[in-house]
Amino acid sequence: MADAGSAPDARDLPPLEADCSACAALCCVGLAMDRGAAFAIDKPAGVPCPNLSGHACTVHATLGARGFGGCVRFDCTGAGQRTVALFSGASWRDDPDMLTPMLDTFRHLRRVHELLGLLVTVGTLPLTTREQARRRSLRDALCPDDMTVARAAALADGPVPGRVERFLRDLGGCLRPLRASADRPTSDRKTSDRSETCPSPQARSKT
Numbered sequence: 488m489a490d491a492g493s494a495p496d497a498r499d500l501p502p503l504e505a506d507c508s509a510c511a512a513l514c515c516v517g518l519a520m521d522r523g524a525a526f527a528i529d530k531p532a533g534v535p536c537p538n539l540s541g542h543a544c545t546v547h548a549t550l551g552a553r554g555f556g557g558c559v560r561f562d563c564t565g566a567g568q569r570t571v572a573l574f575s576g577a578s579w580r581d582d583p584d585m586l587t588p589m590l591d592t593f594r595h596l597r598r599v600h601e602l603l604g605l606l607v608t609v610g611t612l613p614l615t616t617r618e619q620a621r622r623r624s625l626r627d628a629l630c631p632d633d634m635t636v637a638r639a640a641a642l643a644d645g646p647v648p649g650r651v652e653r654f655l656r657d658l659g660g661c662l663r664p665l666r667a668s669a670d671r672p673t674s675d676r677k678t679s680d681r682s683e684t685c686p687s688p689q690a691r692s693k694t
């Protein structure tokens with residue numbers, strides 16, 4: 488029986504949209520770039536992008552034209568600003584010793600937020616009462632009342648991600664419409680995705 492009447496996500500979730508203005512350019516440091524269609528340069532993970540000044544991208548306005556379409560498409564789903572908040576607003580710029588722990592937490596929270604985003608999305612499908620209960624239980628497991636650096640690590644590396652993946656697999660055919668949407672060619676829609684979900688590149692470019 489479909490659980491059509493239930494509120495999909497009454498519980499408070501962390502923001503799942505990036506806010507670069509509250510971040511410390513963690514994606515521009517933490518992620519590797521492979522020169523090719525998405526990035527104009529090679530850059531190892533953990534090294535600041537040469538286009539970075541402070542926490543601002545100096546080529547933000549022309550990323551696509553300069554061959555950095557991968558930056559336009561990337562969305563941390565809110566993991567960046569949450570990481571900075573867990574470190575009380577610290578920046579690796581001020582204290583290089585913070586870089587590794589901040590990037591570790593960024594990676595853990597990306598995993599947690601990615602799974603939360605999927606659970607929110609499937610909550611809009613006509614799931615059965617039992618499936619909705621399972622979904623809510625997994626969502627709550629990823630949303631401790633008091634998130635900490637240690638809790639983020641334990642969640643990302645613990646059993647919950649595997650349970651979420653099993654749940655999504657078990658939904659099987661229910662996910663077909665979502666998959667069809669995700670499989671659409673991305674070249675004509677990713678840029679606008681970024682501008683909608685990540686308002687702060689503009690803010691960054693003003694800093």
Ligand code: SF4
Nearest residue numbers: 515536538539544558
């Ligand atoms: S957004 Fe700019 S600074 Fe960040 S990785 Fe891309 S090119 Fe480099």
